[in-house]
Amino acid sequence: MSTKKTILIVDDSISIRQVVSMTLKGAGYDVIEGCDGKDALTKLDGRKIHLIVSDVNMPNMDGIAFVTAAKKLPAYKFTPVIMLTTESGADKKSAGQAAGAKAWMVKPFQPAQMLAAVSKLILP
Amino acid sequence: MNIDDVLKIFIAESQELLQQMEDALLQIEQNPHDPDIINAIFRAAHTIKGSAGLFGLDAIVSFTHVAESVLDRIRSGEMAFNDTLTALFLQVCDQLNALIAHVDAGGSLDELEPALQKQGVALTTNLSHYLSGELAVAAAAPQRATQVVRESSDTPNEHWHLSLRFGPDVLRNGMDPLAFLRYLNTFGQIVHIVTLTEHVPAADEMDPETNYLGFEVAFATEADKETIEGAFEFVREDSQIRIFPPNSKTVDYIQLINELPEEDLRLGEMLVRCGALTQSELEKALLKQSEPEASPAPIGEVLINEQNVQPQVVTAALQKQKQVKDNRTAEGNLIRVDANKLDQLINLIGELIIAGAGTQLAAQQSGAAQLVESTGVLSRLVEEVRDSALTLRMVQIGTTFNRFQRVVRDVSKELGKDIVLEISGGDTELDKTVVEKIGDPLTHLIRNSMDHGIEPASVRLERGKPAQGTVRLNAYHESSSIVIEVSDDGGGLNKDRILRKAIERGLVSDNQSLTDKEIFNLIFEPGFSTADQVSSLSGRGVGMDVVKKNITALRGTVDLDSIEGVGTTTRIRLPLTLAIIDGFLIGVGKATYVVPLDMVEECIELTSDQSSAARQSTSDYIDLRGDALPFIRLRELFAVEDEPPRRENVVVVNYAGNRAGLVVDQLMGEFQTVIKPLGKIFDNNRALGGFTILGSGAVALILSVPGMIGAIAQRQAAPSTAMTINS
Numbered sequence: 105m106s107t108k109k110t111i112l113i114v115d116d117s118i119s120i121r122q123v124v125s126m127t128l129k130g131a132g133y134d135v136i137e138g139c140d141g142k143d144a145l146t147k148l149d150g151r152k153i154h155l156i157v158s159d160v161n162m163p164n165m166d167g168i169a170f171v172t173a174a175k176k177l178p179a180y181k182f183t184p185v186i187m188l189t190t191e192s193g194a195d196k197k198s199a200g201q202a203a204g205a206k207a208w209m210v211k212p213f214q215p216a217q218m219l220a221a222v223s224k225l226i227l228p
Numbered sequence: 229m230n231i232d233d234v235l236k237i238f239i240a241e242s243q244e245l246l247q248q249m250e251d252a253l254l255q256i257e258q259n260p261h262d263p264d265i266i267n268a269i270f271r272a273a274h275t276i277k278g279s280a281g282l283f284g285l286d287a288i289v290s291f292t293h294v295a296e297s298v299l300d301r302i303r304s305g306e307m308a309f310n311d312t313l314t315a316l317f318l319q320v321c322d323q324l325n326a327l328i329a330h331v332d333a334g335g336s337l338d339e340l341e342p343a344l345q346k347q348g349v350a351l352t353t354n355l356s357h358y359l360s361g362e363l364a365v366a367a368a369a370p371q372r373a374t375q376v377v378r379e380s381s382d383t384p385n386e387h388w389h390l391s392l393r394f395g396p397d398v399l400r401n402g403m404d405p406l407a408f409l410r411y412l413n414t415f416g417q418i419v420h421i422v423t424l425t426e427h428v429p430a431a432d433e434m435d436p437e438t439n440y441l442g443f444e445v446a447f448a449t450e451a452d453k454e455t456i457e458g459a460f461e462f463v464r465e466d467s468q469i470r471i472f473p474p475n476s477k478t479v480d481y482i483q484l485i486n487e488l489p490e491e492d493l494r495l496g497e498m499l500v501r502c503g504a505l506t507q508s509e510l511e512k513a514l515l516k517q518s519e520p521e522a523s524p525a526p527i528g529e530v531l532i533n534e535q536n537v538q539p540q541v542v543t544a545a546l547q548k549q550k551q552v553k554d555n556r557t558a559e560g561n562l563i564r565v566d567a568n569k570l571d572q573l574i575n576l577i578g579e580l581i582i583a584g585a586g587t588q589l590a591a592q593q594s595g596a597a598q599l600v601e602s603t604g605v606l607s608r609l610v611e612e613v614r615d616s617a618l619t620l621r622m623v624q625i626g627t628t629f630n631r632f633q634r635v636v637r638d639v640s641k642e643l644g645k646d647i648v649l650e651i652s653g654g655d656t657e658l659d660k661t662v663v664e665k666i667g668d669p670l671t672h673l674i675r676n677s678m679d680h681g682i683e684p685a686s687v688r689l690e691r692g693k694p695a696q697g698t699v700r701l702n703a704y705h706e707s708s709s710i711v712i713e714v715s716d717d718g719g720g721l722n723k724d725r726i727l728r729k730a731i732e733r734g735l736v737s738d739n740q741s742l743t744d745k746e747i748f749n750l751i752f753e754p755g756f757s758t759a760d761q762v763s764s765l766s767g768r769g770v771g772m773d774v775v776k777k778n779i780t781a782l783r784g785t786v787d788l789d790s791i792e793g794v795g796t797t798t799r800i801r802l803p804l805t806l807a808i809i810d811g812f813l814i815g816v817g818k819a820t821y822v823v824p825l826d827m828v829e830e831c832i833e834l835t836s837d838q839s840s841a842a843r844q845s846t847s848d849y850i851d852l853r854g855d856a857l858p859f860i861r862l863r864e865l866f867a868v869e870d871e872p873p874r875r876e877n878v879v880v881v882n883y884a885g886n887r888a889g890l891v892v893d894q895l896m897g898e899f900q901t902v903i904k905p906l907g908k909i910f911d912n913n914r915a916l917g918g919f920t921i922l923g924s925g926a927v928a929l930i931l932s933v934p935g936m937i938g939a940i941a942q943r944q945a946a947p948s949t950a951m952t953i954n955s
Contacts, residue, residue, distance in 0.1 A: 182437075184402030184462075206401040207462035224411045224459055225403065 108134040109226050110151070114144040114158040114170065115188065120211075124157065127215040132228035141165025145173055148180055154226045156185045157218075158205075160196060168196070172203040184225045188213075237564070238279050239332045243325070245272040247631070250321045253314055254633045260309040269317070270299040274486070276324065287337035288327050291348055295320045298358045307358065316354055318634070323351055386474045387419050388456060390445040391535075395466030396438045403463050405439060411459050416449025457506045464508060470535050473504070482544040493552075495527050498545045499537055509536045567660065570620055577610075577617050578808055578902035584610045585900065585923030611900060614808055621661070622804075625712070626654025628663055629701050632674055636699060639678050646685060646696045647678055653703035658710045662782055662802050666712065669775040669786075673714040673798050674699060676772070681718030681796055691793060693717060709784075709826075710804055715797035721790040723747050730756065748788045752776040783917060785884065785934045801884055811901030811920070811930065814879060815894035817868040820928040822901050822920055823890065827881045827933045831895050834876040839891075850878065850889065858940045859889030865915065883933045888940050890931070903930060914938060 111133050115121050118139075125135040136153075138144025140162040147153075156174065160167035167187060174180045185205040189196065197208060209221055249272035252265045259265060277292035295317070301307055326344055331337065340348070390412075394405045412418055424442035428434065449456065453471055460469045473481070484502035496514065499505035513530045525533075528542040584607050591599040629651045636649040682688075682697035689695055702713040723744060730736045730750045742750075750756060754773040779786045784802035803809075803824075811822035838850050849856045857880065863872055878889040903918040910916055914935030922928050 182399060182402050184404075186462075204401060206403065206466070220458075221461070223414060224462060225407050227407065227410050227414070 108132065109154040109228055110134040110136065111155045111157060111222065111226075112136050112138060112144060112147055112153050114138040114141065114156065114162070114167065116140050116159065116162045120159070120188075123215060124218055127219055128222060131219050131223075133222070141167060141170030141173070144170055148174055148177055150179055153180065153183055155222060156180075156183055157188065157222070158185060159188045160200065161190075168199050168203050168205075171200065171205050175204040186221060186225070235283055235331070238283060239328055240564075241279065242276050242328050245276055246321050246325050246328070247627070248272050250318065250634055251630050253317050253321065254637055256309050257311070257314055257637075263303075266299070266303050266309070270296065270303050273299055273320075285327075285331060285337055287340070287348075288324065288331075291327070291352060292324065294352050294355045294359070298355050301358065313358070316351070319347075320351055320355070323347055387446040387448045388416075388474055389472040390443070390447050390456065391468075391470040391472070392445065392460070393424075393442040393468040394439050394463060396440070397466060398439045398463055400437055401463075401466070405441065405443070405463075408459055408463065409443070409445070412445070412447060412449075412456075415451050415455065416447055418445055419448050420446035452503050454503065454506050457508065472535075473538075478538050478540055481538075481541045485541070485544045485548050493549070495542070495545055495549060496531075498548065499531070499541065502545075504537050504541045504545075505531065509534075565620075574617055574621070574808070577614050580610055581614060581808065581900045581902055582921050582923070586925065587923075589923035607900075614900065618659075618808060619657075621659050622657040623660045623663055624654060625656050625658060625663060625666075625703050625710075626651070628667060628670070629654050629703070631667070632670065632701060635671060635674060636678065639675055643678060645678065645682055647682055648696060648698055649674075650698055650700045651702075652700070656703035656705060656710060658703075658802065658804060662710075662784075665778065665782055666800070666802070669778045669800070670701075670712070670714065672772075672775050674701075677714060677716035677718065677796065677798075681716035681720075683719045687719075705804075706801070709801045712800040712802070713797055714800075715795060717795040720792040720794055720796050721748055721751070721788075722792060726750055745787065745789065748790050751788070752786060783932070787884070799884075809901050809903060811899045812879070813896035813899045813922075813928070814862075814877075814890070814892040815896055816862045816866065816892050817870050819866070819868065820896065820922060820926065821862065821892075822899065822928050822930045823879060823881060824901075824917075824930075824933060825898060827883055829880040829882045829887065832878050832880065832889075834878045834891055836874065839876060852880070852889075855887075857887060857889050858943075859891050860936060860940060861891040863891070863893070881933045881936070883937050886937045886941070888933075888937050890936065901930065 111128055113121055113124050113128070113135055114137075115124070116139055121137050121139070125137060128135050136147055138147050141158075142164040144156075144158070145165070156171070158167045158170055162170075165173075171185050171187070174183070174185075184207065186207040186209055187200050187205040188209050188211055189200075190211045200208070207221065207225065209218070249269050252268040252272070256262065256265050256269070273292050273296045277289055277296055280288035280292065298313075299317075302309060302313075307313075323344075327337065327340075327348075330340065330344070392405075392408075394403075398405060409418065409421070422444040424444065425440070427442070428440040434440070447456070453473060456471050457464070457469065460467065463469075481502050481504040485498060485504075493501070496505065496510045500507055500510055509531075513527060513534055513536060516534070517525065517527060517530050528546060531537045532539050532542055584603075588600075588603045588607055591603040632651075633649055636647055640647040677699050678697075682699070683691070683693075685695040688697065698717050700713070700715045702715070704711055727736070727742070727747050727750075730747075730753070731738055733756065735750060735753050735756065736742065752772050752775070754771075756771075756773065776786050779800055779802070782802055784800060786798065786800050788796065788798045790796040810825040812825045812828050814821050814823060832852070834850065848859050848861070850859060851857075857878075859878060862868075873893050876891050876893060877895050878891055879895070880887060880889050899920075899922070901920045904920060905918055906913075906916060915932055916929055917932035917935070918930045920928050920930055
């Protein structure tokens with residue numbers, strides 16, 4: 105078993121997934137990817153995941169629904185979540201907060217900002 | 229407005245500040261402990277440093293910084309001003325002036341002249357002696373000791389103190405408090421940590437998913453408050469995070485607050501800008517303030533209660549806020565205006581007056597009463613506009629006077645004489661152009677007084693005078709002139725020596741009898757200054773004749789009074805304005821002339837008897853109520869050929885106490901006169917002061933009364949020679 109911390113990145117944009125993934129891998133994390141909420145839920149198969157980074161607006165299953173579902177799985181109840189959003193609207197945010205996503209990042213962000221946010225929650 | 233314009237403002241402001249600093253430094257010699265003066269010096273340096281930073285003038289910033297640090301120690305009482313320090317700071321002033329002049333000239337501070345650069349390095353080295361503490365230890369040993377404790381960086385006070393109370397749900401939210409503490413270590417070091425367990429309940433009541441712990445952390449980092457707070461970004465909303473800066477930071481914050489530009493900032497904005505408060509802390513506090521049940525406490529109080537900011541920092545910010553407000557009210561009454569714009573305005577008003585006079589004339593010729601009436605009202609208004617426009621250009625002479633404190637100080641040190649400068653009448657106002665041009669002549673007169681006037685201390689004591697010599701500068705208004713007096717209590721002028729020298733140089737003839745005043749005023753004649761009289765001091769190649777020339781160029785006059793053994797007084801008389809005057813129109817033959825109205829005393833009729841009597845005796849005097857009044861016939865002066873009318877008039881003019889009569893044909897009344905300069909060809913003509921354009925479009929010459937009176941005086945002195953008005 106790897107000693108590295110694992111991060112699940114969920115976003116429908118392949119470029120964002122790649123940049124985030126590259127950045128985090130470079131910093132010493134393991135990264136697995138999900139292209140929407142539905143796809144990401146299949147990755148929550150009981151393996152240890154230390155942090156979820158999820159977009160809000162995605163096809164098939166949006167970020168809020170995904171986080172709400174994820175938090176219901178006992179293995180991931182305490183997994184920290186960073187939500188990525190372009191919406192500054194408070195309604196989405198409060199819905200997300202209720203779902204258990206306390207950490208928010210507004211897109212666009214620099215890779216370094218992402219890394220800083222992640223390392224506040226888990227260090228590699 | 230672009231950055232260059234702002235830079236110009238910075239330059240002007242700095243020059244003003246440096247002048248204030250210099251003035252204060254000169255005052256400090258008398259009162260080395262006066263906190264107001266010390267503060268004034270400090271403030272000047274401080275402001276220059278602050279604004280120079282905004283323009284990226286790093287050379288000025290770093291140089292001023294050293295000076296400011298020394299001043300700060302003086303201000304805190306660790307050391308005091310003495311002669312050496314004052315001299316050093318005067319040099320600092322000069323250096324800053326030179327640097328700013330360099331910037332003003334468009335030069336880059338990276339390419340300074342070697343001399344300037346060398347001087348800068350020398351001054352910095354000199355100044356830093358005062359910072360090493362060697363000199364200060366004796367004076368303020370105990371204070372210094374506490375300073376050292378505070379400055380050393382390994383004491384516990386030097387660390388940030390973080391007071392962390394994570395919310396109970398933090399774990400359920402997927403956040404691990406330990407993760408944040410670990411994260412802190414990525415940009416600093418947790419020096420000490422205390423875990424607070426008092427909220428942990430008994431084991432059977434404890435919910436393992438709930439957080440009960442709090443932490444008190446001593447944290448060493450170079451990062452700012454914003455960064456530290458950022459670490460807790462994701463838990464801030466559910467937790468209480470308080471961040472206290474190290475002690476030294478408090479001082480830094482206060483300094484930063486003082487360095488903030490003078491903008492109208494709210495307290496919170498100010499604290500956020502200097503980093504003592506973070507934006508989110510401010511928002512939280514503002515929210516708290518607006519809670520309905522909260523008492524409407526001021527934001528400062530809320531912040532202190534919430535322990536976001538130290539009380540000292542809030543106090544400093546409040547002070548700064550007040551200072552800005554005060555400055556604003558003072559500045560609010562002043563507007564900086566480009567001098568060219570003012571000149572343009574005054575030129576336009578000149579044109580307006582001429583056009584107005586034309587209209588009035590046309591109205592009078594038309595005979596329409598209503599039109600005459602309304603043009604009358606109009607011209608009165610124009611006159612008022614003219615007066616208020618002219619006052620715009622008026623400045624107090626005090627600033628110029630104060631500049632001489634430095635001259636007197638430097639020159640007296642150079643000469644080894646103890647001389648003070650006394651200033652009075654500094655609030656007298658005169659035209660800005662005149663003020664600018666009067667500096668050089670005044671410098672020369674003052675240096676002259678100090679060099680030749682004031683005797684060495686031993687001679688003074690022998691003569692029963694105080695050892696300390698006094699030079700006085702005084703200014704006052706006299707009719708439409710301003711009089712500036714430079715006087716000294718020195719040895720006075722030696723009449724016989726002057727007369728002898730004047731005869732030697734052929735300025736006067738042996739058999740001429742001159743009054744004392746006339747003799748003294750000979751020193752203003754070109755060619756009088758002699759090698760044995762001009763020392764290295766009395767002037768940058770400027771003789772008294774040049775002083776006179778400069779003042780004449782301003783349409784002014786200069787004369788001198790002296791009592792041997794008691795002192796000398798030089799009086800400069802200058803017109804209040806250079807542009808527009810109230811004139812009095814007189815007519816000779818077909819031509820019209822203007823005499824400045826302020827110089828006209830009265831007008832009398834020259835009866836044919838008086839006229840013919842004067843002609844017969846060839847002495848042009850009339851009896852004016854028992855006094856002899858010399859007069860000039862303008863008809864003769866200007867070679868007007870036609871026959872004089874049966875009745876002539878005498879306009880009695882007065883200048884600086886001398887009266888004379890001008891014989892004219894007609895008196896035509898008042899006229900607002902816009903002075904236009906004459907061409908170069910008239911430069912040597914002392915009788916004319918310029919010309920103006922009348923309402924009819926005709927040109928009228930303006931008579932220069934001082935020139936006329938001078939010509940009459942000359943004629944009296946040498947009656948046999950033909951009268952000349954060419955100097």
